[in-house]
Amino acid sequence: MQKAIFFDRDGVINSDEGLYYVFARADFKINPGVIEFMKEVSRRGYLLIVISNQGGIARGLYSKSDTDELHRYFLQICSVEGIQVTEIYYCPHHSDFSNCLCRKPQSLMLEKALARFDIDPSLSYFVGDRETDRQTATQAGVRTILIRPNSNLMEHISEVL
Numbered sequence: 001m002q003k004a005i006f007f008d009r010d011g012v013i014n015s016d017e018g019l020y021y022v023f024a025r026a027d028f029k030i031n032p033g034v035i036e037f038m039k040e041v042s043r044r045g046y047l048l049i050v051i052s053n054q055g056g057i058a059r060g061l062y063s064k065s066d067t068d069e070l071h072r073y074f075l076q077i078c079s080v081e082g083i084q085v086t087e088i089y090y091c092p093h094h095s096d097f098s099n100c101l102c103r104k105p106q107s108l109m110l111e112k113a114l115a116r117f118d119i120d121p122s123l124s125y126f127v128g129d130r131e132t133d134r135q136t137a138t139q140a141g142v143r144t145i146l147i148r149p150n151s152n153l154m155e156h157i158s159e160v161l
């Protein structure tokens with residue numbers, strides 16, 4: 001079995017300060033310490049997987065293709081840094097419009113990743129900035145690293161055993 005670090009996106013990987021939804025490249029600023037943190041945990045053998053709610057899609061504020069395009073941009077930045085992100089999962093739904101099984105705090109996206117990549121949840125971590133991230137992780141038996149939004153991830157590297 002493998003082990004993984006799961007990352008929430010907005011407020012963890014990229015800054016969401018002053019922005020409720022991030023969908024434009026110009027607004028996509030990677031938070032301090034993220035690249036270094038990803039490099040360090042990759043070296044230690046963790047897969048890197050992103051799990052994100054993108055309810056702005058259901059609200060019609062941006063599209064799935066905008067989101068995919070932003071993710072290609074992020075993956076490009078990672079690849080320049082020599083970082084391999086295994087997968088990015090996102091929920092395009094919003095509870096104001098429909099009930100889905102994927103929107104955090106539900107754990108379907110996380111469960112899918114655990115099954116698909118044969119990941120042992122007890123060896124894995126979810127890095128999030130909201131209580132809903134913790135609930136998602138707990139339901140799937142994954143430990144949580146809860147950070148202040150947009151803070152330096154390297155402050156938490158010692159929590160990864």
Ligand SMILES: [Mg+2]
Pocket residue numbers: 008009010011012128129130
């Ligand atoms: Mg967040």
Ligand SMILES: [Zn+2]
Pocket residue numbers: 091092093094100101102103
């Ligand atoms: Zn969903």
